[in-house]
Amino acid sequence: MVEIVPIKYRVPIARPKVGVAGKTGSWRWVKPVVDTSRCTRCFLCEIYCPDNTITVDPEKGAIVDYEYCKGCGICANVCPVNAIEMVKEA
Amino acid sequence: MPKTVLTGNYTVALAAKMARVEVVAAYPITPQTSIVEKLADYIDRGELDAIMIRVESEHSALAATFGAAVAGARAFTATSSHGLLYMHEWVHWTSRARIPVVMAIVTRALAPPWNIWSDHQDILGQRDTGWIIGFAMDNQEVFDMTVQAFKISEDPRVYLPVMIGLDAFTLSHTSMPVDVPEQEELDKWLGPRRQGYVIDGSEPLALGNLAWPEDTEEFFMDLQRGMEEAKNVIREVDESYGRFFGRRYGGLIHRYRCGDAKYHVIAMGAWSGDLMEAVDMLREDGYPVGLIRMRFIRPYPDREMYELLSGSKGAIVFDRAISYGSLGPIYLDVVANMARYTRRLPYIRNIVAGIGGVNVTYSDFYKLVKETIDDLEKGVEPSVFTWYHRR
Amino acid sequence: MVPPEVNHGMSRPIPPLPRLMRNTVLPGHAACHGCPITMGLKVVGAAFGNKVILVVPACCTSVVVGAYPGNAFNGSIVHVAFASAAAVASGIAEGLRKRGIKDVQVIAWAGDGGTADIGMASLSGAAERNHDFIYIMYDNEAYMNTGIQRSSATPQGAWTTTTPLGKREPKKDVARIMIAHGVPYVATASVGYPHDFYAKLKRAASIRGFKFIYLHAPCPTGWRFDPALTVKIAKLAVETGLVVLYEYYDGHIHLSGPSRPYMDKSRRKPIMEYLRLQGRFKGVTEEHVKAIEKYVDELWDWIKRHM
Numbered sequence: 047m048v049e050i051v052p053i054k055y056r057v058p059i060a061r062p063k064v065g066v067a068g069k070t071g072s073w074r075w076v077k078p079v080v081d082t083s084r085c086t087r088c089f090l091c092e093i094y095c096p097d098n099t100i101t102v103d104p105e106k107g108a109i110v111d112y113e114y115c116k117g118c119g120i121c122a123n124v125c126p127v128n129a130i131e132m133v134k135e136a
Numbered sequence: 137m138p139k140t141v142l143t144g145n146y147t148v149a150l151a152a153k154m155a156r157v158e159v160v161a162a163y164p165i166t167p168q169t170s171i172v173e174k175l176a177d178y179i180d181r182g183e184l185d186a187i188m189i190r191v192e193s194e195h196s197a198l199a200a201t202f203g204a205a206v207a208g209a210r211a212f213t214a215t216s217s218h219g220l221l222y223m224h225e226w227v228h229w230t231s232r233a234r235i236p237v238v239m240a241i242v243t244r245a246l247a248p249p250w251n252i253w254s255d256h257q258d259i260l261g262q263r264d265t266g267w268i269i270g271f272a273m274d275n276q277e278v279f280d281m282t283v284q285a286f287k288i289s290e291d292p293r294v295y296l297p298v299m300i301g302l303d304a305f306t307l308s309h310t311s312m313p314v315d316v317p318e319q320e321e322l323d324k325w326l327g328p329r330r331q332g333y334v335i336d337g338s339e340p341l342a343l344g345n346l347a348w349p350e351d352t353e354e355f356f357m358d359l360q361r362g363m364e365e366a367k368n369v370i371r372e373v374d375e376s377y378g379r380f381f382g383r384r385y386g387g388l389i390h391r392y393r394c395g396d397a398k399y400h401v402i403a404m405g406a407w408s409g410d411l412m413e414a415v416d417m418l419r420e421d422g423y424p425v426g427l428i429r430m431r432f433i434r435p436y437p438d439r440e441m442y443e444l445l446s447g448s449k450g451a452i453v454f455d456r457a458i459s460y461g462s463l464g465p466i467y468l469d470v471v472a473n474m475a476r477y478t479r480r481l482p483y484i485r486n487i488v489a490g491i492g493g494v495n496v497t498y499s500d501f502y503k504l505v506k507e508t509i510d511d512l513e514k515g516v517e518p519s520v521f522t523w524y525h526r527r
Numbered sequence: 528m529v530p531p532e533v534n535h536g537m538s539r540p541i542p543p544l545p546r547l548m549r550n551t552v553l554p555g556h557a558a559c560h561g562c563p564i565t566m567g568l569k570v571v572g573a574a575f576g577n578k579v580i581l582v583v584p585a586c587c588t589s590v591v592v593g594a595y596p597g598n599a600f601n602g603s604i605v606h607v608a609f610a611s612a613a614a615v616a617s618g619i620a621e622g623l624r625k626r627g628i629k630d631v632q633v634i635a636w637a638g639d640g641g642t643a644d645i646g647m648a649s650l651s652g653a654a655e656r657n658h659d660f661i662y663i664m665y666d667n668e669a670y671m672n673t674g675i676q677r678s679s680a681t682p683q684g685a686w687t688t689t690t691p692l693g694k695r696e697p698k699k700d701v702a703r704i705m706i707a708h709g710v711p712y713v714a715t716a717s718v719g720y721p722h723d724f725y726a727k728l729k730r731a732a733s734i735r736g737f738k739f740i741y742l743h744a745p746c747p748t749g750w751r752f753d754p755a756l757t758v759k760i761a762k763l764a765v766e767t768g769l770v771v772l773y774e775y776y777d778g779h780i781h782l783s784g785p786s787r788p789y790m791d792k793s794r795r796k797p798i799m800e801y802l803r804l805q806g807r808f809k810g811v812t813e814e815h816v817k818a819i820e821k822y823v824d825e826l827w828d829w830i831k832r833h834m
Contacts, residue, residue: 048208048626051292053332055358057234060345062577062601065555066593073560092545093721094758096565099554104539114554118561118747119755132755158625161618187621192652196614199607199649203582203618206605209625211618225608335603336623337631340577342598344606351595 065114070097074117076132082107084129091121091130142314144307147275148214148240148300149174150314151282153184154322155238158209158329161189161200165219166252167304168242172214194219198226198239205235206343207336210286210329212237216304217244220258224265230297231266231359233343236289236331237297239267240282243405244304245492253493254304256405256456260433260465262299266359268366269434271301271404273390275312278302280383281431283326284373290330291373293365303406304493317381325380363435370432388437390429393419394444397426399509400451404430404466407456407496414501423509430466438473445474448482450512452505456490463521464488483517489524500526544721547573556599558591561754563718563744563761565591567665568600568636570721574728575632577602580619584612584646586638587672588665603631610645612637613653613662620660632732633660639680640670643701650701654708654737661731661738664701667746675749683822684815686807687749693810697822702741703829706775711736713775717743719761720785723772727783730774743770751806760804768795768823771830780833790827798823 078100085107092102099115102108108121108130122130142150148171152160160179162172178184189204191197197213204211215223220241230237241259245251259269268288272278278300285298302308317325335341347355371387378384392412394400403411408429415427428444430437445451455464462468467486474481485508490496504524511518540546551572558565564587571579579602583589589606592599607615616635623631635653642650642664650662669687670676677687679699686693705713712734716724724742731738745761747754764770765785772783782790789795798819802808808815 047328048210048334049328049330050334051330051332053234053292053295055234055295055332055362056351056354057333057358058232058344058347058351058355058595059333060342060593060595060598062340062553063593063597063599064553066553066597066599067555067557070555089542089545093548093569094566096552096558096562096569096757097554097556098548098552098565098569101549102541102545104541111554116560118757119753120561120757123755124758159618159621161614161621187625189617189621189658190656191614191617192648192655196611196617196649196652199611199614200618200621203605203615203620204622204625205618207580207619207622207626207628209622211622226611229608335580335605335619336626336628337578337580337603340598340600340602342592342600342604342606345592345595345598345604346590347595 069113070116071113074115074135076117076119077112077115077135078110078117078121078130079133080108080110081129084127086127088126090124090126094120094124096120139313139315141311142275143170143309143311144275144278144302145170145242145309146174147278147314148282148302149178150316151279152212153178154319155283155286155326156210157186157212159187159189159201159204159211160213161191161197161204161211162213163191163194163197163215163219165216167244167308168214168216171240194222195226198223198230201237202226202230202235205237206233206334208331208334212239214240214242216242217246217258220262221246227262227265227267232355234295234332234362235297236295238282238285238289239297239299241299241301242304242308243301251492252304254306255491255493256301259299259301260457263434263465266296266363267434268296268298268432269301270298270432271430272307273406273408273429275307275314277385278307279314279316280377283322284377287326287373288366288369291369292330292332294362294369295332296362296366301405306406321380367435367437385431388432389440390431392427392429394426394428396424398424398449400426400428400445400448401454401505402428402430402451402466402470403454404433405456407490410496410498411454411501413498414505417498417502418505423506425505425509433466433469436469436473438476441470442474442477445482446478450483450508452485452487452508455486455488458488458491483512485518486521487524494526544573544725551601553599553601556591557593559748559754561747561757562591563667563746563757564588564665566718566721567724567742567744570724571634571728572601574725574732578630579603579632579634580605582607582612582616582619582633582635584637584641585609585672586641588636590672609641611649612641612646613649616660616662617653617656617658620658624659635660635662637664638671639664639666639668640678643679643699651708654705654710654739657710657736659735661740663740663742665742665744667744667749669749671746671749683818684808684811686810693815702739705739710739711776712738715741715770715772717761717765717770717772719758719765720772723783723785727774752804756804760801763796763801765789766796767798767801768827769798769801769819771826773830780830782830782834790831
C-alpha cells in the first residue's frame with residue numbers, strides 16, 4: 047500500500063508536451079509538398095514519419111504540419127505513387 | 137515481545153521484516169550476507185510478504201531497489217565496502233530523484249588489500265550524495281534506527297533515502313539483547329509507505345529528462361532544503377519513538393555525561409561503546425569529559441555541536457576513516473560547521489584510528505584522552521592531527 | 528487521376544497503424560532528421576498507448592524526448608544510469624507485481640551501447656531471472672548520442688570516430704545471446720517494417736516472463752546517409768539477408784514474413800547495394816565485403832538449423 051503525498055520540492059519530473067525542442071519546422075531546408083489528387087490515402091507516410099507531422103485525412107489526403115516538419119524527406123521516399131515532392135524552402 | 141538475542145545482521149533483517157518491506161534487491165558481500173539470507177528465509181517461510189530480487193551485482197541491487205521504490209513499493213537493500221562503492225552512481229541517483237529507500241551498510245574496509253574488518257571509509261565516502269546517513273552503536277540501536285529510517289525517509293518534509301551503518305563483525309556478527317516492539321504497535325507508529333510521486337502508469341510522468349542548468353540547480357537546492365528539514369524530522373521521530381516504545385537517544389546526537397563536561401570526545405559507531413567505558417574511567421580519575429556520539433552524520437547536527445563545543449576547553453574527534461591528503465571526515469565536518477556560528481574555536485584534535493579494523497580498546501581511548509587533557513591543562517597543545525596505530 | 532471513391536474515406540476505418548500512432552510521439556522533439564528511434568517509439572505507443580513505462584538508460588532517446596519540463600513521448604519514462612536499464616526494469620516490474628498492478632507495460636528501451644556493452648551484465652541478470660517485462664534494444668550500431676563511437680554492435684568495416692579505419696571485430700549478436708539464455712521470447716525487428724514490429728510487441732505482451740526484441744535502426748547522422756533514406760536502408764538490410772527478421776519461442780526460430788524470400792540466397796540483393804548508400808562504408812575493402820557475405824551465409828545457416 048502506498049500513499050502519495052505530493053512532494054513540495056521541485057523534482058525532475060516532466061510531462062508530455064508538443065514542441066519540446068521548439069518549432070522544429072525551422073530545421074528544414076526542403077519541405078514536402080503533397081499532390082492530394084495523386085495521394086491514395088495509403089497511410090505509409092504517416093506511419094513512417096519520425097516526427098509525427100504528417101497526418102492522412104481520408105477526405106483531404108496527407109496533410110503536413112509545417113510548424114514541426116523537419117523536412118527529412120522520408121514521406122516522399124516511401125510514397126508508393128510519388129505524390130510527395132521535396133521542394134526547396136524559400 | 138520480550139528481549140531477544142540477535143546479531144546485528146539478524147537485527148537488520150528483523151527490522152526490515154517488521155517494517156513490512158515489499159521488495160528486497162540485494163547482492164551478497166561479507167559481512168552483510170546474513171541480512172540477505174535471513175530475509176530470503178523470512179520470505180520463503182511466508183513470514184514476510186515480499187519479493188526478493190537476487191540481482192547479479194550491487195550496481196543492479198540499488199538500481200532494482202530504486203525501480204521498485206519509484207513504482208510504489210517499500211524497498212530495501214544492504215551492502216558493504218566495495219559493494220557500496222560499486223553502487224555509488226545509484227546512491228547519487230536515488231537521492232536526486234527524491235525517492236524514499238532504506239539501505240543498511242555493514243561498514244567494512246576498502247581494498248586492496250582485501251580486508252573484511254570494520255572501518256568507516258565506505259560509508260563516509262557517501263557523505264556528499266544527499267542520503268541521510270545514520271550509524272548505530274549497538275544492536276538495539278540498529279533495530280531502532282532501521283525502523284526509524286523508513287519513517288524519516290518517507291516523511292513528506294524529507295523524501296530522501298536513508299542509510300544506516302553498523303560495524304562489521306563487532307555488531308553484524310555479535311549477538312546482543314534487542315528489545316523488539318509488537319508488530320501491531322510498530323504498524324501503528326510507522327504506517328504505510330508514503331512517497332512524493334509514483335510511476336506506475338496512472339499518469340504519464342517522465343523522471344529525469346534533460347534539464348537546463350537553472351532548473352537543475354533548483355532541484356539540488358531543494359535537496360539541500362530537504363536535508364535541513366530532516367534535522368527536525370529526525371528529532372521528532374526520535375521523540376515519537378521514545379513515547380511509543382520507551383527508547384529515545386537524543387535525536388541527531390547522543391550525549392553521554394556532557395552536562396558538566398569541560399572536555400569532549402566525539403565518535404561514531406560501535407567503538408563509541410569503548411569510548412564510553414574510557415569516559416567513565418576518566419571521570420573516576422577526575423577528568424570532566426563527556427562523549428558526543430554522532431548518530432547522524434548527514435544531515436550534520438551543526439546547532440547541537442556548536443552548543444556543546446563552543447564552551448569546551450578541548451575536544452577530540454575520533455575518526456575511523458580519513459580523507460587522504462586532508463583530515464578525518466567527521467573532524468572536517470565538526471570544525472567547518474563551527475564556522476557557521478563563530479570565528480573562535482576551542483582546541484579540537486583529530487585522532488584517526490581503527491582503520492582496516494585495527495581493534496581500539498577502552499584503554500587506548502583512556503590513554504589518548506588522558507594525555508590530551510593533561511597536555512592542555514599544562515598549556516601545551518598536542519598536534520592537531522594524529523594517526524594512532526597500534527600493533 | 529485517382530478514382531473518386533478512394534477520396535471518400537468516411538466509411539473507411541483508419542487501420543491501427545497509423546491510427547494508434549497518433550499522439551504517441553509528439554511533434555517538435557529533438558531527434559535528428561530521419562531518426563529511426565522516434566519511428567520505433569510510435570510503434571511502441573501504438574501497441575500500448577500511454578500505459579507504458581519506458582526505462583531508458585543514457586542513449587539518444589534520453590535527449591530526443593526533450594528537456595524538462597516537457598516530454599515528447601506520451602507515456603511514462605524512468606531515465607536511468609547507463610548500465611542499469613534491465614536492473615531498474617526488473618525492480619519496476621516486481622514493484623508493480625507486488626502492488627497488483629497489471630495494466631501497464633514495462634519496457635526497457637535502450638541503445639546497442641547500453642545493452643551489448645555496458646548493460647550486458649544487468650541484461651543477462653534480468654533475462655536469467657525471467658522478470659516480466661520487454662527489453663527492446665534499438666540498434667543504431669554505435670554510441671550515437673556521444674558522437675558516433677564504436678560499440679560491439681558496430682558492423683565489421685564501419686567507420687566510427689574511434690575506428691577511423693573501420694571496425695576490425697565482427698558484430699556482437701545480442702539476440703542470439705538472449706536465445707542462449709532460454710528466455711520465453713526473442714525477436715528481431717526493423718523500423719523498416721513497422722507492422723511486423725507491432726505484431727511482435729503484441730505477441731511479447733501476451734507472454735509472461737522476459738522478452739527481448741532487437742530493433743534494427745539505421746541512423747542517418749552516424750551511418751552518413753541522406754535522412755530521406757532511413758526506411759529504404761532499413762529495408763535493404765533485410766533484402767540483402769544481412770538482418771534477418773524472426774521470432775524465437777517454443778524452442779525454435781519462426782521466420783518472419785519480410786525475411787522469408789531471402790532464405791533463398793539467389794533472391795538476396797547484393798551487399799554493396801546496402802553498403803554503397805552509407806558514408807561509413809566508404810573505405811570498405813573487397814576483404815570487408817567478403818567477410819560480410821560470409822557472415823550473412825553463416826547467419827542463415829544458423830537460422831535454418833534452428834527452424
